[in-house]
Amino acid sequence: MNNDWPLWEVFIRGKGGLSHRHAGSVHAADAKMALEHARDAYTRRMEGVSLWVVESARIVASDPAEAGPLFEPAEDKIYRHPTFYTIPANVKHI
Amino acid sequence: MAAPPPLAAYALRLGDDSLILGQRLSEWCGHAPALEVDLSLANVALDLVGQATHFLGVAGEVEGKSRDADALAFKRDVLDFTNCLLVEQPNGDFAQTIARQFLFSHFQELLFDALTGSSEPRLAAIAAKAVKEVTYHAQLASDWVVRLGDGADESKARMSAGLDWMWRFVDELFAMDALDNTLLKQGVAIDKAQLRPAWDARIESVLADAMLSRPAQRRPVLGGREGHHSEHLGHLLSEMQFLQRAYPGAMW
Incomplete structure (x- = not known):
């Protein structure tokens, strides 16, 4: 019977x-x-205050075979991380 | 044996309803049609057992014979249980279980909603917490009634048969007796008869969505509140109480 029911992804x-x-x-x-x-x-254990469900078949996923062209070019772009700034001593909470 | 204080007897009825239905639903654990449904039923069962713990706790406290909720649940025999007959009815197939839940949870939601205004603060507090649980139970059961009733020929026939089986026990839910009336005058108890029109309207509305007709009226079966139970309750208790009977006072 279980096989008759489609799969849904759960977001909390x-x-x-x-x-x-x-x-x-x-x-x-x-x-x-x-x-x-x-x-x-x-x-069941107070995990959340709101739920989303979406039919798994509706999710469009990237192709693992294309992971190279999609994600590897970001590897040497360290200047995209905001780590080159000197933060003034009196600026808190960063 | 002297009659217990009315408030103790009243809390006992409320607790027994929840306890016995909770135990019945627990029988599905590991047997439901799908893993997700197994969890749904187990959650409802645990809500009900939680309510029973609170109500029976009050019953034991008011009675004053140093019996706690566990003693009342596990060390009374069948004639001392005062739950309504509906909750002890066998699970049957999934549709029959849903029929019982549907009829009872809508009743319990209306009852607890009214009970939040009880002059007895302990009962009002339990009801205020439990009414949210029961609102979900009623919704869950109603959705299943519609899904099965307005589903395939097989599911419709089973849903219809389940409702037919349970319908004899509906009138007892709303029956008032001397205990109810005594406590009603004190503002403690609820006039259950007055809940019937709202209950009828809810049931009718869901049955209409489910393309099901209301079962034919049959001679109502009463007696649970006086301890006159169907044969099913004894079997349920023998399983539920086994451990405390075999190993009195066992704890973990």
Whole structure:
């Protein structure tokens, strides 16, 4: 029976102000059931204040075979990290 | 044996309803149609057992015979249980379990909502916490009633049969007796009969969405509040109470 239900990805917002983070997946027949299953499987221990579910098939993923051209060019662009500034001593909370 | 104080008897009824249904639902653990449904039912069961702990705790306190919630749950025999007959009915198939949950959770939500205004602060506090749990139970069960009722021929037939099985035990939910009326006058208890129209409206609305018709009225079965139970309760208790009967006082 389980095989008949599509897979849904579950995202949880831990608390107000944080973004939703991927928590796992559930099987469910429709969106409403997916939310209920996500609630029952992933928020039993006060993990969150908001849930997103999205059908796994709807997620577009990058091709692992293209990881080279996609991600490796960033490796030697260390100037993109804001680490070359001298922070004045009286500036706090950075 | 002298009758217990009315408040103790009333809290016992509330606790027994939650306890017995919680135990029944726990029987699904590891057997539900899907892993996710297994968790859903186990969560509902744990909510109910939690409510029972609180209500039975109050019952034991008011009774004043140094029986705590565990003693009341595990060391009473079947005739001393005062739950309604609906909650002890067997699980049957998944649809029958959902039918029982659907009919009971809507009742319990209305009851707890009203009970938050009880003049007895301990009952009002338990109800205030539990009503949120039960609102979710009612929603979950309603969604399943619609899904099965408005589903395939097989699921519709099973949902319909499940409701037929459980319908005899509905009137007892709303029945008022001397204990209810005594405590109602003190502002402690709820007039359950007055909850019926709201319950009927909720049930009708979900059944309409599910393309199901209301089961035919049959002779209601009553007696749970006086300890007159169906044969099913004894079997449930023999499993639930086994450990404390075999190893009295065992803890972990």
